[in-house]
Amino acid sequence: MEDQAVASAEPMNEPATHSVDELWLEVLQQVSARTSHELKGALNGVAVNLEVVRSRSARPDAAAAAVAPFAASAADQLDAVVGMTEALLKLARPPREPVDLGDTLDSLASLLAPLARAEGGSLRIESQREIGGSLVRARGNVVRLVIGATILAALSRKGDIRCRVDVGEETVVGIECLDAEGPLELPSDVMAVAAAADIRVQSEGQSISLAFPRAGAARQRTPERA
Numbered sequence: 331m332e333d334q335a336v337a338s339a340e341p342m343n344e345p346a347t348h349s350v351d352e353l354w355l356e357v358l359q360q361v362s363a364r365t366s367h368e369l370k371g372a373l374n375g376v377a378v379n380l381e382v383v384r385s386r387s388a389r390p391d392a393a394a395a396a397v398a399p400f401a402a403s404a405a406d407q408l409d410a411v412v413g414m415t416e417a418l419l420k421l422a423r424p425p426r427e428p429v430d431l432g433d434t435l436d437s438l439a440s441l442l443a444p445l446a447r448a449e450g451g452s453l454r455i456e457s458q459r460e461i462g463g464s465l466v467r468a469r470g471n472v473v474r475l476v477i478g479a480t481i482l483a484a485l486s487r488k489g490d491i492r493c494r495v496d497v498g499e500e501t502v503v504g505i506e507c508l509d510a511e512g513p514l515e516l517p518s519d520v521m522a523v524a525a526a527a528d529i530r531v532q533s534e535g536q537s538i539s540l541a542f543p544r545a546g547a548a549r550q551r552t553p554e555r556a
Contacts, residue, residue, distance in 0.1 A: 350523055354475040358421060360482055361441055365414065368444040372410045379404035410444065417441050425470025428545035431501050432464050434473050435493065442481055449488045453481070457495040464501045465545035468527040473542065476529055479520045480505045480538050487514070487536075500530075501544060506537035514538050 379400040386397045417440035425434075439455055446453040466473060484491045484507040494504040507514055514536050516524075524531050530541040 350469065350475065351471050353519060353523065354471040354478070357475055357478040357482065361421070361438070361478060362418065364445055364482075364485070365418075365441045368448055369411065369414050372407045372414070372444075375407040376404050376411065379407070413440050414444065421474065425474065427470050428465040428467065429470045429473045430464060431466050431473060431477075431503070431542060432495070434470075435477060435495070435503065438474075438478055438481055439493070442485060446485060446491060449485075451485075451489045451491065453485075453491045453493070455493045455495065457497070464495075464497050466501055466542040467545050468529060468542060472523055472527045472529070476516075476520060476524050476527075476531075476540055477503065477505075479516055480514075480540065483514055483516060483538075487511075499544065500541045503540045503542070504537060505540070508536070512536075 382400040383397045383404065386400075417437040420433075420437050421441075435455060439453055443453040468476075480503075481491065481493070484505055487507045490508040492504075492506045492508065494506070496502045496504070505514075513533060515533055516531065516538065521531060524540070528543050530539075532539040532541075
């Protein structure tokens, strides 16, 4: 009986792994569902413009100037398709650890920025320094979950979203929804995952600040109760 109890016990102050992964899967499904229209639209644009190029270039009197704008438009839309597809595939694969926060944020922004523009807003990333190589201690799917859920919450306001990254002793991501009404909040289950991973979440008005412990930093353990 004692061996069975030890085997079934979970680490203190850590959510069950499958719970984190399931929560992230739900967020990824939301991201995929909300970006599918933009991805299909870009693919359709590529097909339409290439068909125009094909049909006009087949005419005996075809001139390069007549098809060049359509070829350029197809190339731009193809670049958008490639960028969104690469980001989606990267987020669908198991994350490398320790996690590069900048890479995760770039992937989510690549998928969700076109959606923000389509809805009349914007999504941009600002940083005082290069954020690539900003390794954090939290598990990969925890980082994805917390950042993804925050950006989705901001997108629901249909405004301009600014993601500010400050790299120091902690890597802090501030996500602000400009001109939004009411406080920006995260679901309670996401808040619980963040707390268990020592990610400090501060909500103030239309902004949420996420402070991630850097890789290699000592973990702050919750004191045991007497």
